[in-house]
Amino acid sequence: QVQLQESGPGLVKPSGTLSLTCVVSGGSISSDNWWSWVRQPPGKGLEWIGEIYHSGTTNYNPSLRGRITMSVDKSKNQFSLILSSVTAADTAVYYCAKSGNIFGYVTDSWGQGTLVTVSS
């Protein structure tokens, strides 16, 4: 059973850069899965940020394109999210997740989430 754990600063200044890492345990990041990020502003719904395959292929949400970079580190079995030029609207719980190939690719495992607050 794959487990995911997010880590990163809980507070980021406006116009700064948000940087999160997700460590994958119980499975290889080089397996046939997409690795994704989803966020949830306080009291609101879920927003898909983007996904990355172990080859480095990415799909990003167009609403955030230009500000997002995702990467994979196979040696550490982890993947990362960088979101630049953040504003208060980027305050959210950020989840990393795995999408397994069960019916197309379905998000079937989630990290516990980490709250990132954008504030000066």
Next chain:
Amino acid sequence: DIQMTQSPSSLSASVGDRVTITCRASQSISSYLNWYQQKAGKAPKLLIYGVSYLQSGVPSRFSGSGSWTDFALTISSLQAEDFATYYCQQSYSPPQTFGQGTKVEI
């Protein structure tokens, strides 16, 4: 982007009730429709994928139906542990989009 619209946004129900939540896609998504349950302060949990396939460990009182643009999640007999927020999600094409959520409360 494919827009996903859930209804209702919230509902009140009692233990033992049959509950149905609907989800409509702005274009055909074939059968690439998934349902998640989220309890307060927790990560979402996959309940159903591919419209009607129950994720391992999910009770059989949960079921899914529909095709193309119109889908539904049904809880046949609501239990106390089912009070939560439910989201539909399309995995037909990126960006994968979620419905706005349906809060099921007492």
